[in-house]
Amino acid sequence: MSDSEDVLATAAAWRAAGEPVAIATVVETWGSSPRPAGSRLAVSASGRLAGSVSGGCIEGAVADAAKQTMTSGTPQLLDFGISDERAWEVGLACGGKLKVFVEKLS
Amino acid sequence: MTPEVLAALEAAKAAKRPVALLTRLSDGAQHLWPDTEVAPPLAEAAAKALAEDAAANLTLDGQAWFIHPHNPALRLIVVGAVHIAQALVPMALAAGYAVTVVDPRRAWATAERFPGITLIHEWTDDAVAALAPDARTAVVTLTHDPKLDDPALEAALTSDCFYIGALGSRRTHAKRVARLTEAGHSAEAIARIHAPVGLNIEAVTAPEIALSILAEVVATRRGAALARRPALAA
Numbered sequence: 231m232s233d234s235e236d237v238l239a240t241a242a243a244w245r246a247a248g249e250p251v252a253i254a255t256v257v258e259t260w261g262s263s264p265r266p267a268g269s270r271l272a273v274s275a276s277g278r279l280a281g282s283v284s285g286g287c288i289e290g291a292v293a294d295a296a297k298q299t300m301t302s303g304t305p306q307l308l309d310f311g312i313s314d315e316r317a318w319e320v321g322l323a324c325g326g327k328l329k330v331f332v333e334k335l336s
Numbered sequence: 337m338t339p340e341v342l343a344a345l346e347a348a349k350a351a352k353r354p355v356a357l358l359t360r361l362s363d364g365a366q367h368l369w370p371d372t373e374v375a376p377p378l379a380e381a382a383a384k385a386l387a388e389d390a391a392a393n394l395t396l397d398g399q400a401w402f403i404h405p406h407n408p409a410l411r412l413i414v415v416g417a418v419h420i421a422q423a424l425v426p427m428a429l430a431a432g433y434a435v436t437v438v439d440p441r442r443a444w445a446t447a448e449r450f451p452g453i454t455l456i457h458e459w460t461d462d463a464v465a466a467l468a469p470d471a472r473t474a475v476v477t478l479t480h481d482p483k484l485d486d487p488a489l490e491a492a493l494t495s496d497c498f499y500i501g502a503l504g505s506r507r508t509h510a511k512r513v514a515r516l517t518e519a520g521h522s523a524e525a526i527a528r529i530h531a532p533v534g535l536n537i538e539a540v541t542a543p544e545i546a547l548s549i550l551a552e553v554v555a556t557r558r559g560a561a562l563a564r565r566p567a568l569a570a
Contacts, residue, residue: 242342253337257361257402258393267391268404305364331402333364335337 237281241272241335250275251335252296256283256328260311263326272335275300283330284310295332305333341366345406352408356382361400378403409434410472412553413497415460415488416479417445420503423546424476425453431550438463438488439479461487469497474553476501476533480508486515493525499556501533501549535562 238253245251254271256263264285271289272280273296283292288310295306311327341357345368348355358367358378367374369382378401381394385405392403412428414421417439428435438456439445440463445455456463460479464487469475475492477485480503489512492500504512509531516526534548535555555563 238342238345242346255359255402255404257359257391267393267402305361307361331359331361331364333337333359335342336339 237270237272240280241274244272244274244278245335249278250300252299252332253335254283254292254296254308254330254332257307257331258329259326260328261326263328271296273297273300284328288328288330292330292332299332299334303334303336305331307331337364337366341368344368344371348406349408354386354405354407356385357404357406358382359402359404361402407472410557411436411467411469411474413438413464413467413469413473413475413492415439415464415475415477415485416481416503417441417449417455418478418480419542420478420545420549422449423543424478424549425450427543427546427550428553431554433474436467438467440484459487460484461491464488464491464495469495471496471498473497474499474501474556476503476549476553478503478533480504482512482515486512486519489516489529490519490521493521493528499530499553500528501530501552503531503533505532530556530563530565 241251241253251272251274256265256267256269259267265282269283270281271283271292273293279289279293282289292308295308299306308330345357355371356369358369358374369379375396377394377396381392381403385392385403386407389405389407391405394401394403410433412433412435414424414435415438417437421437425435425437436454436456437445437450438460440457440459442457445457464475469492475497477488479485485502489502513526530552534545535552537548539545539548552563
């Protein structure tokens with residue numbers, strides 16, 4: 231999974247440059263999810279994004295959660311799925327369900 | 337993720353050492369296996385995730401864990417520093433492959449033609465054998481010269497590499513099959529060679545041929561039906 235490792239390297243570089251960073255990782259998927267478990271999205275405090283956890287459908291919502299975690303330091307486990315109204319709002323239209331773990335890069 | 341865990345992940349990557357990152361989802365506690373000793377069920381799940389190159393979930397004592405394998409990059413060994421290789425190498429890098437180019441002809445295998453790529457100028461059988469292709473390695477021969485391609489293919493055939501491809505027409509390959517049979521390789525072993533190399537997308541230009549080769553490597557790696565072809569009726 232070299233693509234997810236490159237995301238980590240990018241996150242580390244942002245962090246080394248002094249920016250708060252959080253990392254989101256797909257930890258479980260059901261149905262037709264575009265990115266497999268292990269896929270990563272790094273988010274910086276200034277709003278930079280690297281990598282992906284979906285086809286672009288939920289990245290905005292994940293970035294919002296990432297910013298909370300950057301501030302609080304508390305990890306979050308996010309659920310997205312078609313039965314979840316929030317996920318429907320953010321547009322996970324592919325019909326898949328997934329769980330995303332969000333942690334701060336301390 | 338702590339700076340220590342991040343540094344350990346990066347060190348493992350630099351050393352091309354497989355490790356699994358174990359995360360307890362309730363609080364984000366993390367361990368790196370096998371660097372840290374963990375409960376046997378976690379160690380077992382970590383070893384399996386690395387072997388299958390697939391992330392997994394495990395519940396242990398009521399706690400949910402995420403098992404995230406970090407394997408070294410897949411490798412591609414390109415034999416023949418030819419025009420198609422110049423197109424194939426950057427595509428393979430973009431797909432996450434660690435690429436090595438083998439060609440004893442120094443006029444072809446130059447840093448100018450392959451900037452930043454590891455170039456090996458040894459004879460092709462020695463070079464391929466020294467690179468020790470494993471189950472995460474693909475070998476592609478592109479020289480179109482039996483003196484260079486055949487020894488590389490013979491070395492690849494004795495390895496566990498997951499893909500072997502050889503440039504050349506059906507007729508060229510039929511002659512190659514005859515030579516390899518003469519050299520003592522079984523029909524079953526020779527059938528591992530994908531030739532003519534690449535998925536049939538009617539590729540014409542060097543980048544198109546490179547694309548068809550990389551697509552076939554990926555299809556083979558992922559077990560796609562496209563990668564299985566009937567034995568060549570030579």
